[in-house]
Amino acid sequence: MRFDDDPKIPEGDYIPGIYNYCNRWCERCMYTDRCMTFEMEKEIKMEIEKEKKREKSMEENKDFWDQVNKTIEEAAELIDEEIPLVKDDFSSFDDWDDEDAHEAMREYKEKHKKARNQPLSKVARKYEKTVHQWFKDRKETLKQHYDPETKDFNISYTGIADEAVLKQLTESVEVILWYEFQIEIKTQRAFSSLFEEKEDPGLWKDFPKDSDGSARVASMGIDSSIGAWNYLNNKLTSEKETIKPIIRMLLWMKMEIEKEFPGAKDFVWPPKLD
Ligand code: SF4
Incomplete structure (x- = not known):
């Protein structure tokens, strides 16, 4: 079923x-x-x-x-x-100490570590930290306002009063923050799955590969983030020099993802119905 x-x-x-x-x-x-x-x-x-x-x-x-x-x-x-507690009541949990479970956990950790150490994953982490710092350093000029009751989020920026621009700035910042962590998480997952698929080629035999699906999500996040940063770059003229390296970082990740996961661009989402 x-x-x-x-x-x-x-x-x-x-x-x-x-x-x-x-x-x-x-x-x-x-x-x-x-x-x-x-x-x-x-x-x-x-x-x-x-x-x-x-x-x-x-x-x-x-x-x-x-x-x-x-x-x-x-x-x-x-x-x-x-009803005294009998020690062996929980003996079934001893399976957790089983050698196979340890071995499976060890393999999982190894794959996870290897995925984390890929240059692409490292740059994705660097991107995360850079974005975090960028917004932190500008918290007095680029202010984020969030109302937990209404869930309204908006941005104000010193020197910009045009509502349409502020609206689009808000949307761009929302996009950047949404993908800030997701890019790294999905990149790492794409690598972990890639290693599993290489180890066991039959694993996703009749299905689209998880590595490609995860890479596709990361790639879409990168594309949207490039667009959002580009808007900031156009409107926050005094920030051009700080934004350019961030866009460059994203462009590098985009190129690498396409190289490492060539099947990602053909991954169909949403899945087609039979
Ligand atoms: S596909 Fe479902 S879980 Fe994913 S964003 Fe749309 S509504 Fe949310």
Whole structure:
């Protein structure tokens, strides 16, 4: 049975696996009504809201919960006195110490380390740090305003009053911040998967390769970030010299990704329906 057929998941005309290689920016996604993850997360959020209400009523019903706690204490005493804990009850967990598990974990860590040490991953990390520092150094001129209630995010910049420009600046900064970490995460994952695929060529035999899918997400993040930085470069004239090296870094990553993962550009997303 396919995961998408699980009876517990919401019903709908979903595209199987669409969420595997997207950028996870659901607020900006054109496929929310075809995405099972989106629908499930919506339901989870509704459950959380319900849970919050329930917690509130829990506070209001303190007597009830005091009574419950008393029952729990009594149960604990009963367990201590009448149902002693037998050491071997948890022997099944000993499997975690199994040699195979250790070996699998060791291999996983090695692959992860190797992926992390690829020049592309290193530059992606450098990009992350550079972006972080760039915004930090400009926090007095390029101000970020976020309202957690309304989730409104906008930018103000000393010397710019044009609303249309500020709106586009906001959108560009949003794009940069959205992909700041995702580029590195997806690049590293692309390498980890590439090593696994090389080790076990049958792994993704009948499926598009995970390495290509992950590289594609990284690559799209790079493209969008180049566009966003370019807008900043055009509007924040005094910052041109600081922005150019960042764009250069992104262009280098774009070129390297295309070289390392030539199949990424042909990776189809969203997946086609049968
Ligand atoms: S496909 Fe779209 S809606 Fe679904 S998880 Fe990805 S970004 Fe969100």
